[in-house]
Amino acid sequence: MDLSINLGKINLKTPYLLASGTCGFGLEFENFFNIKETATIITKGISLEPNPGNPPPRIYEAYGGLLNSIGLQNPGVDFFLKEIAYKLERKNYPYIVNVYGKEIEEYIKIIEKLNSTQALAFEINVSCPNVKKGGLAFGQDIDTLKVLLKEIKKISHKELIIKLTPNVSDIKPFVKACLEEGINIVTIANTYLGMAVDLKNLKPVFKKVYAGYSGPAIKPLTLRLVYEAQKVSEDVYIIASGGITTFKDALEYFLVGAKVVQLGSILFRDVKAPKKFKDDLKSYIASLHLNSFQELLDYFKEKRQMW
Numbered sequence: 001m002d003l004s005i006n007l008g009k010i011n012l013k014t015p016y017l018l019a020s021g022t023c024g025f026g027l028e029f030e031n032f033f034n035i036k037e038t039a040t041i042i043t044k045g046i047s048l049e050p051n052p053g054n055p056p057p058r059i060y061e062a063y064g065g066l067l068n069s070i071g072l073q074n075p076g077v078d079f080f081l082k083e084i085a086y087k088l089e090r091k092n093y094p095y096i097v098n099v100y101g102k103e104i105e106e107y108i109k110i111i112e113k114l115n116s117t118q119a120l121a122f123e124i125n126v127s128c129p130n131v132k133k134g135g136l137a138f139g140q141d142i143d144t145l146k147v148l149l150k151e152i153k154k155i156s157h158k159e160l161i162i163k164l165t166p167n168v169s170d171i172k173p174f175v176k177a178c179l180e181e182g183i184n185i186v187t188i189a190n191t192y193l194g195m196a197v198d199l200k201n202l203k204p205v206f207k208k209v210y211a212g213y214s215g216p217a218i219k220p221l222t223l224r225l226v227y228e229a230q231k232v233s234e235d236v237y238i239i240a241s242g243g244i245t246t247f248k249d250a251l252e253y254f255l256v257g258a259k260v261v262q263l264g265s266i267l268f269r270d271v272k273a274p275k276k277f278k279d280d281l282k283s284y285i286a287s288l289h290l291n292s293f294q295e296l297l298d299y300f301k302e303k304r305q306m307w
């Protein structure tokens with residue numbers, strides 16, 4: 001059964017990716033399933049300098065999901081290049097590097113350094129505050145986003161994927177902005193801003209007060225965003241990321257227009273989920289008497305066009 005799928009020039013063996021920040025650098029998963037045949041790794045967000053992240057607590061279990069305030073902890077791009085990239089490449093593991101910066105220059109420097117790797121693409125996290133523009137996230141201001149995209153498009157040797165934030169009133173203009181800058185792959189979406197309070201000590205749980213909410217509870221919300229985004233244009237390739245907990249969740253995303261999906265918080269509960277979902281997908285496609293994942297997407301598209 002052919003589960004392969006192309007996102008522009010990115011060829012994937014299956015429609016499953018391991019979401020940034022939930023799989024480390026992917027190597028941790030090699031004891032649980034055959035990475036090469038099962039899923040594409042998306043690395044933890046990489047910055048120009050090492051980042052120690054936020055003080056604890058960093059994770060809080062909320063009803064229906066998970067709040068995290070990791071603060072984008074990572075060892076920095078030079079460490080990644082020296083100590084991690086070659087390990088992934090020696091084993092031929094398919095990987096995408098998630099990149100974030102506080103200023104456009106940082107994104108540029110990181111991408112220039114990573115251009116020589118065998119990464120399949122760069123996933124650009126635009127949820128970081130733009131220091132030069134006074135702290136508004138790149139992903140929440142269309143003009144700032146467009147300038148960033150224009151600049152990184154000029155220097156990237158690889159396909160760019162823009163990971164959008166759901167914390168906007170309308171996601172469609174952000175998808176359009178990507179298309180206008182010649183980028184047609186988007187990840188929808190990152191975590192939702194939330195918070196938790198500690199009733200014993202009568203204060204917020206997290207030192208930074210707000211945290212990112214992920215897991216099962218966000219699936220219906222991100223499902224809507226994916227559906228809205230696919231209406232923007234036939235040309236956009238959507239990578240869905242949000243609350244996938246069962247194989248049926250993944251199917252729902254494919255039905256509303258996602259080409260591939262990311263498995264995130266589920267990996268904390270079930271490290272073998274990617275392998276199970278791969279087997280489930282094969283059985284499902286066979287049960288419809290179809291021959292490939294692409295045929296399933298075509299079939300779903302036909303159905304969607306009748307809504």
Ligand SMILES: Cc1cc2nc3c(=O)[nH]c(=O)nc-3n(C[C@H](O)[C@H](O)[C@H](O)COP(=O)(O)O)c2cc1C
Pocket residue numbers: 019020021022044045066068070072098125163189190191213214215216218241242243244262263264265266
């Ligand atoms: C602990 C944790 C760390 C994360 N770190 C990153 C990150 O470094 N960069 C990024 O773009 N997204 C990061 N995310 C967001 C996930 O990649 C994913 O988009 C989000 O959790 C929604 O998917 P889920 O509900 O399946 O977890 C992180 C999420 C979690 C739970």
